[in-house]
Amino acid sequence: MTRRTAAGHTDWCGRDHRCGLGEHRSDEIVVDIAGHARAVLVRVRTAAGRDHAEVRVRVALAPGELAARRQLVGLLGDVRQAVTRAAIAARTRPRKATR
Numbered sequence: 001m002t003r004r005t006a007a008g009h010t011d012w013c014g015r016d017h018r019c020g021l022g023e024h025r026s027d028e029i030v031v032d033i034a035g036h037a038r039a040v041l042v043r044v045r046t047a048a049g050r051d052h053a054e055v056r057v058r059v060a061l062a063p064g065e066l067a068a069r070r071q072l073v074g075l076l077g078d079v080r081q082a083v084t085r086a087a088i089a090a091r092t093r094p095r096k097a098t099r
Contacts, residue, residue: 012043022047036060053086 013024026043042054060076061068 010045013045 010024012026013019018024024045029041031037031041036059037059039058040056044052044054046052057075057079059071061069061071
């Protein structure tokens with residue numbers, strides 16, 4: 001469960017210049033494979049109270065155009081699968097009726 005401080009910050013909030021315009025942002029979580037790839041994840045809570053994951057990914061592409069395009073197709077498929085999986089997990093499920 002996420003706790004809130006007196007200022008409205010969550011326990012995961014960065015509590016600095018990243019918080020503004022009513023939203024709260026966590027510290028960046030970075031996965032870095034030097035020279036090959038980097039991913040940065042930030043948790044965001046909007047002014048409306050909805051939580052989101054913001055993800056940036058940078059991947060080194062192959063020097064050849066055909067190989068680079070194949071990488072991009074594979075990457076896009078992987079990102080689509082991850083986003084779909086996260087969306088399914090986040091959707092609300094109807095409650096069962098009690099008798």
